[in-house]
Amino acid sequence: MTAHDMDALRYFNRDISWLSFNERVLMEAGNEAVPLMERIRFLSIYSSNLDEFYRVRMPYLQKISMQDASNNAYQQAEEIVDRQQNEYGRILGQSIVPALSRLGYHFCYKEGIPAPLRTFATHYFYTRIAGFLQPVYLNEKNIFFPENNQIYLVVILQLPQDREKIALVNIPTPNLDRFVKTKQPDGEYIVFLEDIIRYNLDHIFPDALNIASYSIKVTRDAELDLLDDDGEEVTDQMEKQLSKRDYGFASRLLHEPGLSLRHLQYIINLLELKKASVVEGGRYHNLKDLSSLPVASPSISYPDWPAVQHLDGMDEQTTLFQALTKKDMMVHAPYQTYDTILRFFNEAAIDRSVQEIFTTMYRVAHDSKIAHALISAAKNGKKVTVLVELKARFDEANNIRWAKKMKSAGVKIIHSVNALKVHAKLALVKRKHETHAYLGLLATGNLNEGTARFYTDHILLTAHPQMLGETELLFGFLSKKKKPEKTDALSFEHLLVAQFNLQKKFIELIDREIDNARKGLRTGITIKLNNLEEEVLIDKLYEASNAGIEINLIVRSICRLVPGVPGQSENIRIKRIVDRYLEHGRVFIFHNNGQPEVFMGSADWMNRNIYRRIEVCFPIYDEQLKKQLTDIIALQWDDTVQAVWIDSELRNVPVTTLPGGIRSQEAIYQHLSGTVEKFKRHSEK
Template sequence: MSKKHLLARDISWLSFNARVLQEAGDPTVPLKQRIRFLGIHSNNMDEFFRVRVATLRRMIELGGKKGNMHLEENPQSILDQIQVIVLQQQNEFNRIWDDIQREMAKEKVYLISEAQLTQEQRTFVTRFFDEEVRSNIIPLLIESLPQMPYLRDKSIYLGVVMRKSSSAYDQKYALIEVPAKAVGRFIKLPSPEGESHIILLEDVIRVNLPIIFSYFGYDHFDAHVFKVTKDAEIDIDNDITTSFVQKIERGLRNRRKGKPVRFLYDKEMDAGILEYLMRRLNLSRKDNIIPGGRIHNFRHFMDFPDVFPSHKNDRTPFTHPKLQRTLRVTDVVLKEDVMLHFPYHSFNSIIDLLREAAMDPEVNTIKITAYRLASNSKVVNALINAVRNGKQVVVMLELRARFDEEANLEWKEVLEEEGVKVLMGVPNTKVHAKLCIITKRSNNKTLQYGFVSTGNLNEKTARVYADHCLLTSNRSVMADINRIFKYLENPRTASQYINACKTLLVCPVHMRKKLIALIDNEIKLAKAGKTAKIYLKVNALSDGLMIQKLYEAINAGVQVNMVIRGIFSARIEPKKLRKNVKAISIIDEYLEHARVIIFHNGGKEKYFISSADWMVRNLDHRVEAAVPISDKALQKEIKDILNIQFADNVKARLLDDTQSNRYVNTEDKKKIRSQIETYQYLYQKTRAQSEISRH
C-alpha cells in the first residue's frame, strides 16, 4: 500500500503523546495526576527516542539494504518532522510545568531550589548529603580521562564547571551522576506550618559542590543537568554456539554502548562544557540536541510525593459478582465463562485461581505465558507454590520483552531454581499472547480451564491498565491453548500444532487471514444493501494491509467505529469516508489497553478479545491470540462498554488527518466520562447480583 495513503506511524505516535500532554495541561485534572501525566509524557518520549528514533537512524544507515526492517520511504524526512514536533511539545511541556507550579503554590506545595533554602533547610540538606548521598556519588574530572565515561541511559548528570575567582583561565569540568535510584529524587525539607517544601536530589548535590571538590581549591561552581538517550535495540547475533540466554545477556551489555540519539540539557548550561560534551559524545547540531529547563528525567515525577490534599476517588477495584459468594474461583469457571474487566474488577481473582490450582491435589499441570511481571509478583509466588506441591508448571517467559529483559532473566533463574520448566520463546518471534491452561484429573475425568487476556499478568499494572480477561473452561479454547503450548515447547519441529488451532485466532499463522475474511464478509453484506458494522478497539493501527481493508469496507458502506489509544496511521479525511467512520482516542486516568473486535455478521455478531494490535510486528512477527466470546451476556457487556466509550465527550479526542486532537463536541450534551461510567456500569451489575444472592 502506498505510504501516501498512510500517516507515518512515528508522527502519529507523537500525536498520541500530545494527548497525554493535554491531560497534564487540563486544569480540571487533580494536581498530583497532572504531574503524573508530565512524568508519563517524559517516559514515553524517552522510549520513543530509544526505540523509534534509533530505528529510523538505522534505516538511514542501511540505505537500500532492508534487512529485517520495514523501511519507511523517507526516514530522514520523518526525523526532520520529529525534531520540529518534539521541540514544540517541549515548549508546551515547559509552559504546563510553569502553570502547575503556580497551582502547587496555591496548595502551599513548593519545589525549592538550592538558592531558596532557609538556614535551617540548608543545615538539613548538608546533613542529608553527608549521611545519604555522599557515598553514592563518584565525581569524574572528565578532561583528564582519555575516554568519555559510560553514561547511563536512564540517569541524569550534573555538568559541573569549577573556577577560581583569582583567575579567569583556571577552570575544570566534572560530571556527577545523580543517584536518584539509590536515594530517591525528592527530599522533603523542614517546612513552615501548613506548607510542604521539597528539594530535588540534584539541588542537594549543588549545595554541596564546595565540599565535594574541596581538595582542588575552587571557589565558584556552575552545575547544570543533562541527559543522554541511547539506541536501545538489542541485536541478537546468529552464533549457533551461543545459547539464547547468552545472546540476550550479550545484547544487554551491548545496549550500554548504544549510540546517543538525543541530548537534553539545561538551556542555561555553560557554553564551554556544552560544546565539550557534544564533541566527546560525537554529537552534531543535526542530532536531537534539545534545550530545556532546569529539570530533566520527569519520569520520576510519576512518583511525586503525596503532599496534596487527598483527591477523593471511590473507584477502588471490586470482586466480580459471580466470584463474590464462592469459596473457589475454580468451581465457577468450570461451570461458566466469566469476564474480568481491569482495573474495575480486582486482579486478585486471577491470583486466587492460580493459588487454588497450586493447592488442589487433583491439579496436575499449570501452563502460562508471561511477558511483563510485577517486581514482587504474586503470580510467580503462586506458580512456585504449585511446584512445591508437586505440580508440573510450565512458564513461557518472553526474554525479549523490551526494557523488561533483565527482569525476565532474573525471573528465569528464580523459576528454574524452584523446578519450573521455563520456555524461552520462538526464534525471531516474540510471544505476546496472554494464556493460561490448568489441567486436573477428577472422578476419572480430565478437566481443563484457564484464561485468555488482553493484558499482562501483572497485578501492579492491572490497577491502571484497562484490560479484559476471559476465564473459561471451554473445551475448544482449551484445546487450542494446548496446541499453542505444544508448539512453544518445540517451535522448530511442532509448527503443525499452532497451524491446527480452530477456535482461537493466532498470529503469526492465521489471525490476519481470518480477520480479512471477516472484513470481506461485512463488505459483501454492505454491497448487498444489508447492515454491516465493524467495531475495533486497539492500542495501535498501523498495518497497511489491514488499513486498506478498512478503507474498502468504509467505501462499500460498512460502518466502522474505532477506539484507538495510540498510533493511528489511517487517513479518513475525505467526506465520503467520514460519514461511515468514527475514530476516537481516550486518554484518562487509566491506560486503555484492551483489544476488542466485533463484526455485525448479518446480525449474528462475532466478538473477539485479543492480545494483538493491528501492526505488522503483532500480526506477522509475534505469537498472539484472539479468543471468540460466545456467551450472549458477555457479548452484551463488551458492547455496552464500547458504546459507553463511543459516547465519551469528556476524555475522547477525534482522530483525523489534522492530528489536532480536538475533543469530541460537548455542546448541549450531558457530560459522559467513559471510565467513570464504565466503573458505575460494572459496579451496578455487582450490586444487582448481590441483591439477587441475598434474596
C-alpha cells in the first residue's frame, strides 16, 4: 500500500466527500416515496449545489492537479460529476416527466416544440421574447465575454456561397420565466424558454440556409481577493470586488452534446476559455430553475407542518424578558415558531430598561425584521452595535445594503478584518436591572427569519450572567477589529470560542471520555455537524474509538473521517440525513459517566471554523432543555427512513430497506407539538 493509499484510508478527500453529499440529494430526487414537486426541488438543489462547487472548489482542485500530477482529485471529481449527471438525466427523463404527464402536464423535455404549440410558440416569441434578444456574431474582431452561469445558444449558420458564421444568442432568463405554460385543447404544456427561441431562430437569421444550435454555459470562479492593508474602507473594497465576481476566471464550459470538436475549439479560443474544464452536459443547463416549474398542488408537495407556538406559560401580562429571568428557553426552528426570536429583538427595541444591544449578523434576511428592530432601537436612543459579516459568500451585497441602512439610522456597524470571518450567532441585551442586567441568545444558525423556515437550528435564550458576561467580553474584542493573538488576555470559562479555547476544550472533553473508559466508567460521544474536516479533532475521535468508546456522528455534508476501519475507527458510526428541511444545527454530547455535558454552537469541525473564524459554542445548563435537545438528537440517530450510513468507501448506504420506521424530522415535529403519544414515550426511555 502506498503512502497515498494509507492517507486515503485515514481521511476522505474533502471535495469527493462533498460530492457524496450532493449524490445523497440526488437520491431524494429519485425517491418515488417523496412528493413529486419536492423531488423536482431536490433536482433544483442538486443543480444549484453543483454550480457553486464549480465556482468555489473546482478552480482549487484544478490548480492543485496542475501543481501535483499525483493528485487525482480533480479527475476523480469530474468522473463522479459525469456519473451523477447521467443519473440526473435518467431521473428527470424517465421518472419525473412521466409522473408529470400522469398529472396532466405535458413537460416538453428534450422534444423541442410539439406540433400543437407551433403557432403559439411563434406568437409568444414575437410578443414576449424578441425584444430581449441580443445576438452576437463571433469572430476575432468581435470579442465577447459570456456572463457567469448565463445560458447561451451557439448558433451555427450555413449561408449562401458555402459561407459559415457562428453566433451567440442570449437566453434572457434574468428578465423572463424559464418555463412557459400554455393550455391547449389536448392539455397543459410546459416548454423551456430556449426551446421557443430555438424554434424561431430562422426569424432572427432569415438569410441562413441551415441552422444548428447548441446550448452552453460558462461558470466563473467566485473567490474575492480582499487585502487587509490597501487602505480602502472594507465596504468600498467589497463592492468593487463584487462587481468583478461575474468576470472571474472561467472554471467550467458546459456544452450540449453534438457540438463538433472543430466548433467547440473555435468557441474555446475565441471566448478565452482555454483553462476552463470542458464538460459535455445535457440539452439544458441551469436546471436549478426547476424549482420554479409552474405546477402546483398540495397533493404533490410535503404536507403542511405549521410551526409550533413556543411561549409556554406566558400570558399577555408577561413579557419575554420577564420569562427569561426565571427560566432559560430554547427554540427549535423550523419546528417551533421563530416569532420568539423576533419578539426578543422587538422587546429590546422598546423596553425602557434596555441600554445596549449587541448582535452578530452573518446572512441578513432580504427584508430583515431583526434589522428593522435594531434600527428602531437605535432611533429610540439605545446604543446598538452590530457586527455584519461582509464575507458571507453570495450574501455580501445584501449584507452591505443592510449595514449601510443600519449605520445611517445610528447603529454602530463593525466589520471583521478581511482575513477573519465572524461566524458566531450571538445577541446580547444589556439593561438597567439590579439582578438581571444581561439577556441574550446564542444559536447554531443565522439570525435570519427567512432561512429559519427550512433550516433546522437550535436557539438558546438565557439570562445566565456569567455566560452573557463573556459574550460582552467577546463583543468588546471584536469591536477592536483585530485578529486574535496568543497575548490576548481573554478568558472564557463557559463559552467555547474559536481562536481562543474551542479546539482545546473539545479535546479535553474527548480526553475525559478516554480517561473514563480506562477507568471502566460509562462513556459515549454523540456529535451532530454540517461538516467534519479538521484532522486534529478527527485524530482525537480515532483515539477515543481505539479506547473502546462508542461514537455516533450525524454529519450532513463534508466528512473526512473514515468510519469502521479496524484499529482506527471501528467504534465510530456516521449517519447522514437529507429530508424536507436542511439539517443545520451543531450539537455535541459527551456522556461523562451518566452526567452528560451538552453543547451547541456555530462551529463545524473544519479548518476554516477552527483556525480562521470566530465561532462560539456554549453549554446547555438547564436540565429540562438538555433532555429536550438530547431527545431530538436521539430521534435523529434512530432515523431509519431518511438517514443513510456513510460507510468506509464513502457510499450512502440506506439504514434499512424495510417499509415504515422513524422519519426523524416528522418525529421531532410531532414530539415538539405533542401530537403523538409514542414520541413522548420515546423521550422517556
